[in-house]
Amino acid sequence: xxxxxxxxxxxxxxxxxxxxxxxxxxxxxxxxxxxxxxxxxxxxxxxxxxxxxxxxxxxxxxxxxxxxxxxxxxxxxxxxxxxxxxxxxxxxxxxxxxxxxxxxxxxxxxxxxxxxxxxxxxxxxxxxxxxxxxxxxxxxxxxxxxxxxxxxxxxxxxxxxxxxxxxxxxxxxxxxxxxxxxxxxxxxxxxxxxxxxxxxxxxxxxxxxxxxxxxxxxxxxxxxxxxxxxxxxxxxxxxxxxxxxxxxxxxxxxxxxxxxxxxxxxxxxxxxxxxxxxxxxxxxxxxxxxxxxxxxxxxxxxxxxxxxxxxxxxxxxxxxxxxxxxxxxxxxxxxxxxxxxxxxxxxxxxxxxxxxxxxxxxxxxxxxxxxxxxxxxxxxxxxxxxxxxxxxxxxxxxxxxxxxxxxxxxxxxxxxxxxxx
Amino acid sequence: xxxxxxxxxxxxxxxxxxxxxxxxxxxxxxxxxxxxxxxxxxxxxxxxxxxxxxxxxxxxxxxxxxxxxxxxxxxxxxxxxxxxxxxxxxxxxxxxxxxxxxxxxxxxxxxxxxxxxxxxxxxxxxxxxxxxxxxxxxxxxxxxxx
Numbered sequence: 104x105x106x107x108x109x110x111x112x113x114x115x116x117x118x119x120x121x122x123x124x125x126x127x128x129x130x131x132x133x134x135x136x137x138x139x140x141x142x143x144x145x146x147x148x149x150x151x152x153x154x155x156x157x158x159x160x161x162x163x164x165x166x167x168x169x170x171x172x173x174x175x176x177x178x179x180x181x182x183x184x185x186x187x188x189x190x191x192x193x194x195x196x197x198x199x200x201x202x203x204x205x206x207x208x209x210x211x212x213x214x215x216x217x218x219x220x221x222x223x224x225x226x227x228x229x230x231x232x233x234x235x236x237x238x239x240x241x242x243x244x245x246x247x248x249x250x251x252x253x254x255x256x257x258x259x260x261x262x263x264x265x266x267x268x269x270x271x272x273x274x275x276x277x278x279x280x281x282x283x284x285x286x287x288x289x290x291x292x293x294x295x296x297x298x299x300x301x302x303x304x305x306x307x308x309x310x311x312x313x314x315x316x317x318x319x320x321x322x323x324x325x326x327x328x329x330x331x332x333x334x335x336x337x338x339x340x341x342x343x344x345x346x347x348x349x350x351x352x353x354x355x356x357x358x359x360x361x362x363x364x365x366x367x368x369x370x371x372x373x374x375x376x377x378x379x380x381x382x383x384x385x386x387x388x389x390x391x392x393x394x395x396x397x398x399x400x401x402x403x404x405x406x407x408x409x410x411x412x413x414x415x416x417x418x419x420x421x422x423x424x425x426x427x428x429x430x431x432x433x434x435x436x437x438x439x440x441x442x443x444x445x446x447x448x449x450x451x452x453x454x455x456x457x458x459x460x461x462x463x464x465x466x467x468x469x470x471x472x473x474x475x476x477x478x479x480x481x482x483x484x485x486x487x488x489x490x491x492x493x494x495x496x497x498x499x500x501x502x503x504x505x506x507x508x509x510x511x512x513x514x515x516x517x518x519x520x521x522x523x524x
Numbered sequence: 525x526x527x528x529x530x531x532x533x534x535x536x537x538x539x540x541x542x543x544x545x546x547x548x549x550x551x552x553x554x555x556x557x558x559x560x561x562x563x564x565x566x567x568x569x570x571x572x573x574x575x576x577x578x579x580x581x582x583x584x585x586x587x588x589x590x591x592x593x594x595x596x597x598x599x600x601x602x603x604x605x606x607x608x609x610x611x612x613x614x615x616x617x618x619x620x621x622x623x624x625x626x627x628x629x630x631x632x633x634x635x636x637x638x639x640x641x642x643x644x645x646x647x648x649x650x651x652x653x654x655x656x657x658x659x660x661x662x663x664x665x666x667x668x669x670x
Contacts, residue, residue: 126628129628130621130624130625130628133624134617134620134621134624137536137537137615137617137620137621137624138615138617152591152592153595155592155595157560157592157595157596157598157599158560158599158602158603159599159602160595160598160599160601160602160603160629161595161598161599163629164598164625164629167629240591241591242589242590242591245591257617258591258617259591260591260592260593260594260595260617260618260621260622261591261592261593261594261595262594262595262598262621262622262625263594263621264591277617314588318551318585318586318588319551319585319586319588319614344589344590345553345589345590346588346589347551347588347589348551348586348587348588348589390569393568467556488556488569488589489555489556489590491568491569492556492557492566492567492568493555493556493566
């Protein structure tokens with residue numbers, strides 16, 4: 104298979120469209136060869152995960168593009184950055200880190216992007232549409248865009264997403280093409296009670312299991328008897344894209360490319376059918392907790408970034424209460440969503456409760472937590488999955504209700520009634 | 525050397541390299557799974573947790589998890605803490621991209637080679653793994669005592 108470039112592609116590649124486009128197109132074309140693509144194709148939006156400051160290399164890459172006057176040519180949202188730009192001094196973030204992360208923010212902002220600074224871009228005005236060809240980074244957002252919305256993005260990594268936004272072109276390959284979007288493994292829910300399916304914590308637990316079972320294949324979940332809400336699907340995406348390489352899943356009767364099981368499979372037989380019962384779900388839930396005791400230093404919520412509906416849910420849960428003095432509580436979200444929640448009256452009760460807010464980033468992407476924070480509690484499978492490795496903390500997984508109750512009590516309190524044998 | 529095995533991989537990013545094998549059947553996310561400053565595998569759920577990958581030939585079936593795997597790998601290459609090469613089953617686009625950007629930015633690509641699953645299953649931690657430009661892979665015992 105050989106790659107055929109259009110006249111305009113060649114102009115972008117040979118430097119006629121400027122040095123930044125040349126640099127971005129060189130990387131796109133080399134990746135097209137890796138994909139064994141025959142051509143490039145247009146995208147009409149992008150979401151940039153390259154904004155995460157990881158060190159000198161990511162900063163050098165961003166500033167090289169910025170210094171070459173790179174500009175995006177499609178509407179482009181930005182993922183979380185390496186620092187809460189205006190509030191980082193409230194936490195023990197090393198100043199050198201903060202300044203370099205801010206330089207990286209400046210570099211990506213200079214490219215004509217929309218500074219959304221969020222890992223939930225599907226909950227902004229730049230939410231893509233069904234069938235739209237896009238280039239998105241950020242694992243949870245990729246899964247959400249493909250699965251829940253039915254937009255089409257390949258699983259794009261950092262450093263490639265911005266090249267797509269600058270050139271407007273991607274290899275015509277992977278999940279951009281309808282034939283590559285068929286389900287490959289059926290995950291069938293068997294004897295999972297409706298009361299479990301309705302619970303918020305079912306979705307991160309199922310997502311964690313789905314990622315392990317499917318690996319890099321496209322799972323089709325069959326047998327759901329309830330209608331999940333958007334934030335439940337969001338938590339499923341984040342979980343499956345952490346434990347596995349999930350970029351697309353189908354939920355029969357729920358997600359847009361899966362009106363039926365046959366449609367989700369595009370008429371092909373599945374490679375594997377796996378029955379999931381309560382036993383496996385209990386194991387998956389157990390895996391998300393690494394701490395054995397009931398000690399707790401901080402409740403952390405908002406991975407992916409908290410939505411307006413989640414702020415409302417939390418505001419109602421903790422109204423009139425106050426956190427225990429031994430337990431901190433932190434919510435991570437975007438500036439825009441936090442402002443909306445404030446207007447709607449959901450931030451005041453959080454402040455009264457003793458909660459703190461961080462925007463632009465999260466605990467995994469900026470070194471903000473004091474060393475005294477050793478045990479976290481969260482309702483997010485993504486926080487639960489990555490905290491032990493990235494932050495060297497232990498973690499307890501629970502529902503939002505469990506998290507609030509624990510913050511008030513000063514120790515871990517979990518309602519086990521849904522999950523008891 | 526006795527017990528030498530020759531495999532033929534597909535060079536996704538061609539190059540030659542040599543090192544001790546660090547092999548697992550479990551996929552990995554470098555973000556949250558690989559310390560770019562020490563090369564330690566830090567995903568505490570991963571079978572290779574606690575091992576150091578710098579200079580070794582890392583073999584995992586594919587990259588999972590975070591999009592930032594590529595950024596962590598680029599940082600590790602820049603800092604001299606990357607594996608000598610990475611072997612996968614099938615084409616892994618994340619490892620390929622990080623190696624391409626490392627080439628564009630620092631002229632330091634590392635070989636990324638795709639093996640079929642049967643050949644991948646012949647890899648073992650502790651073997652000496654030699655990778656040739658054309659994707660030929662020689663497996664042999666490490667001469668040092670282990």
